[in-house]
Amino acid sequence: MNYAAKWNKIDSIIFFFENKIKEIGNAVTDSKDAEPDAELMILAETEHLRIENENLKKREYPLYMVEENGQYSCPICHKILNDGNVKYCSNCGHRVTKKNKLCH
Numbered sequence: 807m808n809y810a811a812k813w814n815k816i817d818s819i820i821f822f823f824e825n826k827i828k829e830i831g832n833a834v835t836d837s838k839d840a841e842p843d844a845e846l847m848i849l850a851e852t853e854h855l856r857i858e859n860e861n862l863k864k865r866e867y868p869l870y871m872v873e874e875n876g877q878y879s880c881p882i883c884h885k886i887l888n889d890g891n892v893k894y895c896s897n898c899g900h901r902v903t904k905k906n907k908l909c910h
Contacts, residue, residue, distance in 0.1 A: 868893075868903040878904070 871878040871887065878890045885897035895902055 866901050868901040870905045871902050873905075 869881045871890065872881055872884075873890075878887045879885060880887060880895040880898060880900060880902060882900045883895060883898040885895060887895065887902075890904055893901065893903070
């Protein structure tokens, strides 16, 4: 006996919508379990870091360290730096550089 042939139209509509709801539910569950595309994440993060790096370069120009008695200090916070070859002040974090002595 073919029970599907005896269904009326209302039962067919209900069955159709139940199947569609199950398909949508499965698609949502699958999309939650699926991992995001790693290549897209890397590209987005690379672009974000590039923009941030450009902004930092524009904002923070290196200042010359102050040299007194063979010791170097930060021109912003005046903290004595242990090494004259540092790129950033260890106290305030400002970008610093040594003055290049020109040879004549």
